[in-house]
Structures are given as C-alpha cells and as structure tokens.
Amino acid sequence: MVKSAPSRVLVYGVTGSGKTTLARQLGERLGVPWHPADDLAWEPGWVLVPNEVQRRRVAAICAGERWILDNAYGSWTDIPLRRADLVIGLDYPRWLSLGRLLRRCAHNLVRRTPVCNGNVETWRQTFSPDSIVVWHFKSFKRRRRRMRQWQAELSEPRILLFRSPGAVTAWLRGLR
Incomplete structure (x- = not known):
C-alpha cells in the first residue's frame, strides 16, 4: 500500500474517459511533472513517432522518480507499468466516455484547439x-479488460479502478 502521495503514476482508461484532464489535475495537486502521452507519440503535422523512439522517450521519463503519464500506448505499456507506484484506471461506461469524446472533438474542431504538439483535429480526421471516435469503438473492450485484469492479477503497482467521475473527485479531495 502507498503510504505517502504517489510520485510515479500511470493514468489509464478508455478513449474519452478523461485521462489527460485527471493527469494534469493530479500533477498540479501533487507537484509532480505530467507528461501527455500523445506528445510523446505524435510530432507536428500528425507524424507518428516510430515505436522504438516512443519507447526511448517513455523509458527516459519513467527512469525518473517523479512523473505522471496520462496513457500507455500498447507498444510501451510495460515500461510505466514496471515503474509506477500507482495506476489509476478510468473504467467508465461507454455512454459516458463516448459522450465526453464527442464533446471534446466538437469543441476542438470548432475552436481549432491544438491537441498535441500543435496538431489540430480536422473534420476529415474526425470522420x-x-x-479517434473509431478508435474508441476498436479499443474500448480491450482497454477495459486490461484494467480489470491488472486489478485482479497485479499486487504491484497499486491499481485504483474508478467507475465514475464522482468517485475520482472524492478520491482527489482526500489526496494529500
């Protein structure tokens, strides 16, 4: 059991669950550097970083004593999982995560909000x-299964699985 505030945290969940928002909030609350996974995987112009480069980037972050990652891409999930002292799983129902994702996409499209490394989503990409909406449907069951499997099988790192945003908010309030 973690006796003090966690310092190496992986926030994991289905697409649209709010991983990035939670990781940012957690980093601010704990004073721990937060690293958006999409910034490690995508260069400007939506150029995908090769897997071996992503792995090196993530390994360099996870070699440190204080970090928060807001996702774990399948090609490098093993790296933060080995070093994390806490994994937070956002195991929300599809209707909730999909609704959040659709609202986020609409907001980003209309406002042309940069998503990662200056990249902006386009109507063409969205459809x-x-x-990312198609990715939600492709990955939803696999990601949920993975979180639940971690919780059932791993003794380390500590796994907290949240089924609602209210439960996350209550946990954050109690975090010192």
Missing part, C-alpha cells in the same frame, strides 16, 4: 476510418 475518417482512423479517427
């Missing part, structure tokens, strides 16, 4: 076969 393409490779869109």
